[in-house]
Amino acid sequence: MSPSRLVDAQSGEPAPEDADPFAPDPKRLWDWQHDGASLGRETVEARGSGGVWRFRELVDPELPIGAEVSLTEGDTPLLDCPTLADYCGLGNLSVKHEGRNPTGSFKDRGMTVAVSRARHAGARVLACASTGNTAASLAAYSARAGLRSVVVIPAQATASGKLSQAIAHGARVLQIEGDFDAAMRMVLDLAREGDLALVNSANPWRIEGQKTIVFELCAQLAWDPPDWLVFPAGNLGNAAAFGKALREARALGWIERTPRLVAVQAAGAAPFVTSFEAGFAPLQPVAAETLATAIRIGAPVSFHRAVRSLRETGGLAIAVDDAAILDAKAAVDRAGIGAEPASCASVAGTRALAARGTILPGERVVCLLTGHLLKDPETTRDYHLGRLAPAPQANPPCRIPARLDALRSALTA
Ligand SMILES: Cc1ncc(COP(=O)(O)O)c(C=O)c1O
DSSP: OOSEEEEETTTOOBOOTTOOTTSOBTTBOEEEEETTOOOOHHHHHHHOOOGGGGGHHHHOTTSOTTOOOOSOOOOOOEEEOHHHHHHHTOSEEEEEEGGGSTTSBTHHHHHHHHHHHHHHTTOOEEEEEOSSHHHHHHHHHHHHHTOEEEEEEESSSOOHHHHHHHHHTTOEEEEESSOHHHHHHHHHHHHHTTSSEEOSTTSHHHHHHHHHHHHHHHHHTTTOOOSEEEEEOSSOHHHHHHHHHHHHHHHTTSOSSOOEEEEEEEGGGOHHHHHHHTTSOOOOOOOOOOSOGGGOOSSOTTHHHHHHHHHHHTOEEEEEOHHHHHHHHHHHHHTTOOOOTGGGHHHHHHHHHHHTTSSOTTSEEEEEEOBOGGGOHHHHHHHHTTSSSOOTTOOOOOOOOSSHHHHHHHHHO
């Protein structure tokens, strides 16, 4: 029997023989189960680095060595950040910066696995729907693999850094007059017709790669996890991956307790929060709207997987408005760290939960920053130019004549 098998993501029941990870059914998602997979903490420590593939036994034990399509993803820093702890009214806050991945977002972790597997299976054209970062990542990894890629993105709400990456790496970029959810429905249908290999996070290989954020975090913290792990949430792939990673880390004896997971959505794109607040009521999709375009998603595909993750970890879901996201982003940027708007929802959510007294001042919090500051330069610029009021932390540039006296007076002003 193959040690890796597909199972129903909710019930754990075996998937039918013909279940295809590259043509997922959104109504019934599959996850990988690697029977008998084991990896000791000492081995992880001895390897020291290696990113996603440092954990290969738990990610994809059967992929032949050398078959990886890699751009050296993972090994992202965990940065202690006292100024952000102060901003949130807490004593101990660190950020794990996934913007330090090859294409500037966490997507690379899942993409190295999904593209490696797709190439190994003989796929020729890979596809995704995207708010931008998945498109950038898929474009780069397909180029690296020598495969074609098609990305379907909203014409109106894709940040310029991400669009530029997808174009530059040679993806076929299709911009639709519609939102991410429409794009997602289209590519799911096409993949099920057998024309394309889908590599969105509905694909269980993506989840396997994204699990390594949590594995790496556990190792970085000497196997003593934080009290809270807070992350921005859109399609809920990370929520799914983190719950699975924590389940596996506990089963392996790596950690004795799990952090509480907190999924933070933008207020205009918060169907998961609405469900959570009603005791995990059935998902009611919304027409999503937020400046944090990476999480502008109204019908999250991994909803059921995410419910399981929150239930298992005593987790929470919370919504923050765009003003709070932009304010948190200004704080993250001023700390010298920097991240794209959606990423900073994690810090905004932490601040809100600390203000409510849900997160206590003495507790240890890790916020995930999911994407690089340069992904969305327009939003950063517009905030600081005061175009996205209110902007209490605005730092507008100042135009001066090209004369020394003007420079002197500007410095003393
Ligand atoms: C920067 C960033 N943060 C968060 C998310 C949301 O992640 P998930 O879909 O796993 O909830 C995305 C998804 O595109 C993203 O690009």
